[in-house]
Amino acid sequence: MPEEAQFVDTDADADADFLRRARAWLDAHVTAEHRRIGGGPGSEHLGMAERRAWERELGRDGWIGLGWSESGWGNRTATTAQQVGWAEEYARAGAPARVGHIGENLLAPALIRFGSPAQKERFLPPVARGEELWCQGFSEPDAGSDLAGVRTAAVRDGDAYRITGQKIWTSLAQDADWCFVLARTEAGTTRHRGLSLLLVPMDQPGGRIEVRPIRQLTGTSEFNEVFFDGAVASAEHVVGGAGNGWRVALGLLAVERGVATLAQQIGFQTELREVVRTALATGAADDPVLRARLVRQWAELRTLRWTAIDALDGHGDEGGVPSVAKLLWGGWHRRLGELAVAVRGAAATVGPADWRPAEPYGLDAAQRLFLFSRADTIYGGSDEIQRNIIAERVLGLPREPRA
Structure with a gap:
């Protein structure tokens, strides 16, 4: 398994074999062109046609729907540990940002749990094939x-x-x-x-x-x-x-921050590594305040990982753990965006000379990280709402007055 991705009740040999096959497939299919496609939060406008084609390639070879194995609708059986391993290896390989994740990771689990046989028959296979977004x-x-x-x-x-x-x-x-x-x-x-x-x-x-x-x-x-x-x-x-929409919606939101959060953190690691590299190159790392902020970002990212693994192992309150995770990573990523420009000093205010015509104005990766991460504490449930959920469902505090 990847570093520290240890779960209870797993078969180490089977997990290792699964990861070998996953790495081999990614090595054979993720090309330099794929790594240049981009996409993901803040850059979803990039390479949409190529990413849709990539979804179909994933589906053809059975890499969509790993978490559906017990339902019989997925392409390939996989334990939770193996799903995490695939997600992390995918992130490390630099494969294109997924455009089918909403169907795979949100709709599909809800249909498997609450949908009728006819709904599963109609909607799950096209998602598993990467054909419908x-x-x-x-x-x-x-x-x-x-x-x-x-x-x-x-x-x-x-x-x-x-x-x-x-x-x-x-x-x-x-x-x-x-x-x-x-x-x-x-x-x-x-x-x-x-x-x-x-x-x-x-x-x-x-x-x-x-x-x-x-x-x-x-x-x-x-x-x-x-x-x-x-x-x-x-x-x-x-x-x-x-x-029954409220019950279904709550069930859907409960899986929104599952396995994918660990893959997300691989991307966070890559971004943090680049910020540290920039800090060393510019001399910003010599500033004790900035250096302390960088160390704190590293330490908090480890905490994020342990929290996510604990949640996947089934520990903690189902209603509270996803909210704690969202509260933690939203604030962490926003602070990383601030660091990304702080370590560059005045140079962070100048856009790149080779910006893509597909973009309305030029931004480099650090500038895009800073601007887009301002929304991390709002979308997907604002910090205020997450704190209310934790207070009411986990700590048992009185409900906030509602009009």
Whole structure:
């Protein structure tokens, strides 16, 4: 197994064999061209066509859906330890940033747990083949991290639902084939009652769905506003049954920060290593304050890893551990972005001369890291919401007053 990725109840020989096969496949398939594609948070606009082709290549050779092995729908069986090993080796190989992760890591576990046999038969194979991409329709302008406050409505119309409302901060909506939408299907209900999770095709006639990209600090637009104006979803595509959307959404969010968080931390390690290298080159590491900040970043990253492994081993409270993890890594990454420009001094204010025409203005990797990481403590559930969850579900403190 990779360094320190140790789990209970694992077969060391089987894990080692799995990793050998994973490394061999990555060595054979990840080319220099693949490593140049880019993508990922802050750079999702890069190489979309090439990354979609890469998803199909992953699917053809059985590397999508490793975590679905017990359900029988995945391509390849894999223990939790092996899933972690694959995710970390993938990150180390410099393979293209995934565009199918929302379908694989969010929708699929929810369907496996709550979906009907027909829903699994229809939607899981295309995800496993890397053919259909998904986006998540949860947040709204007046209900960002407060998921129970959604106002998007879905009205039953024969064998379909007609959806009206607005979603925001929808990653990859401009490229997705489908969206899983949390909507209110029972008029007059409030908070978590009367919600349903619907599977909605993004390609609909007559302007029923409009996607408006949101321009970010980086000048790019991977987040979007999505407007539904009578968009149609089949009544057969309500996951877990009408009115059970809150339960399904909580189950979906519980897996949002699973195995992928450890792979994310490999990327963090790479970014931190580059910041340290820059600090040594510029002499910033001689400043005792900056040096102490660099050491703290290194130590906190180790803590992030141990927290993630502990959660995957099944320790801790299911409701609290994901919130603790999000709170930790969001703040850590934001502070790393600040360090990335601090160690460069005045040079950090000058853009690169060889910026890509695909970008609205030139940013190097450190500048993009600084700008995009400002949002890390907001998206995916703001720090305020995470602290409320920890206080109420883990510490048992009184609930925050709600209007």
